[in-house]
Amino acid sequence: MPKFYFHTQDGHVTHDEDGTILPNLASARREAVRISCQMLRMREDEFWLTRSWQMTVTDEVGLVLFPIDVAAHLSPAVAGTLP
Template sequence: MPRYFFHTKDGRMAVDHGGLVLGSEDEARIEAMQGASEMLIDNDMSLWLGNTWVMTVVDEEGTVLFNLNFSIDRPKRPELASLQ
């Protein structure tokens, strides 16, 4: 069974050296979504500061299979702009 690696970046890079052995790329997608949601909930992420959080999933050869990108865009509100 193939091994998948789940690297994350939120201003700094965290490389997954161990990876997970999973049955398919579909299982890697599910694991990525579950893992990302847990990490975003559990960690004090800097998303609110305008940073982007990325999880890159690669196979054993290092080929990028997909990226999960999370960011928060806060539009400027006219009533707040006039107060500055």
């Protein structure tokens, strides 16, 4: 079974050194969404400081299989009211 690596960037880069063995790419996509949701929930305050977050999923040789990008843009109505 292939191994997938889930690297994140939210102002600093975190490399997944261990990887996760999964049966296929579809499983890796589901796992990426699950991990992304969990990480964003755990770091919601930090997310609003940078307003962007990315996960890049690679294979065992470092080939990028897909990224997940999350970005927030403040409306002009609230842009001056939030830090």
